[in-house]
Amino acid sequence: MKKIASNNCFGGEQLRFRHNSTVLGCEMTFSVYLPHQIGAAAADAIRLPVVYWLSGLTCTDENFVQKAGVQRAASKLGLIIVTPDTSPRGEGVPDDEEGAYDFGLGAGFYLNATQEPWSKHYHMYDYICQELPAVIEEHFPVDSSRQSIFGHSMGGHGALTIALKNPDRFKSVSAFAPIVSPINCPWGVKAFKNYLGEDTTAWEKYDAVALVKNAKTHIPMLIDQGSADQFLEEQLKPSLLMEACRQTGYPLRYNIRDGYDHSFFFIASFIEEHIRFHADALNR
């Protein structure tokens, strides 16, 4: 693992690393925010809770790190923030033939692809759930018993599905403008058909609405959605998740934000509320 950037930020350190990913078969970049509590304490005497952030289509690890203002709240509340990339990258990793923004590079959908040519590299589910956390635990003073996850849009889908499939690992999950049911939207159908094949029964393993319906263990869930989001009706469809949560008694806190769109200006406006939500669950 190689450190490629380091910037002081809100009393802590915003760090960036490259490492060789075995499950993805390529080099990957990720970012870690270490709040000031780390430096202030004896080197290995303190372990802090960690929150994983998953970004949306076209993003790398950098968009959230530069635009969301998360470091301010994370510093105040003493959380480590880990921000991975959104897909495998590099020479040999296949991309959409026409370079579409919503499939291939930058659009890994946080799943394990089963179809050629994607199945060789596109294992973002295993990367986020297993390989990256092992790297984080080896190199940073995280308290593995206190983990949460959140994300935006495609990354909201990733956070919700990964948390729903691993409720014993995460204390809480939240999302900004998530794709709640990829089975039921054009972005998801395109990606799942290519990555997972035509058999739609395989798709339900990566669909938050389907997973909520079968969830045995419930963890606190928070969703913020802008009312002026250009993708609300066609792609995001939060009502599908609200209805599934209502039917099953899943504890969802849902905020509709009047006039907000799909941008980082929306995320920045409410990031502190999400950090406080996770800090509450993690410090309980």
Place this chain on the structure above:
Amino acid sequence: MKKIASNNCFGGEQLRFRHNSTVLGCEMTFSVYLPHQIGAAAADAIRLPVVYWLSGLTCTDENFVQKAGVQRAASKLGLIIVTPDTSPRGEGVPDDEEGAYDFGLGAGFYLNATQEPWSKHYHMYDYICQELPAVIEEHFPVDSSRQSIFGHSMGGHGALTIALKNPDRFKSVSAFAPIVSPINCPWGVKAFKNYLGEDTTAWEKYDAVALVKNAKTHIPMLIDQGSADQFLEEQLKPSLLMEACRQTGYPLRYNIRDGYDHSFFFIASFIEEHIRFHADALNR
């Protein structure tokens, strides 16, 4: 004037416009943050203080708007924030022949060029001091008796020199890692030689250290400087300004920030303190 973007942000609106600049002889883009106080009040019943932000080398209006997190504090304290571009742009506007990052496009240095071929378009001083404020006052509910200015690096130089030359107009000035004496650093010498010619007496009109020495009217001045800034020794040289302020009794509040560099992570970490500094001066 044409609105080209609008995003809800921290209860207010982050707006972006294009307009034809007469003094620059080209189309220009600028951004305006309107805090929630505007929407909440009757349309023309309220006028808010305004703070101008000047960005550094290579930036447009967007870097600060997307990365500094200024909207949070501006919303809380009820300030309008105006963010112009850093130079004239577009077809016909000359650039450095080799496309250098520190001269020409993106590097207007907030002065009025007197030398060919720059003197036709490069009048950023007049644009920031006269044309843009007139546009802002015409279209937005600003209280013109309450204006302040701040900036970063080359924009810190711009903020300091413009405030020092117009102390009756600005209630306060602040800067992150400013170029305090372009006469005495490679960035400044290169730019001033090209824009202003070989006669260095013309340079002093745009040198904060020279201007402080002759300042009759003092306004509150705040500077934050990272100790790990890669440009500190060769380009920024804050000690020159500190010494000039000490000699003349100019009220400078100077913070050295241990381990911080020249990046937006540094700006974001202390932006709220700068906004509070200006709000104090503007609401007095």
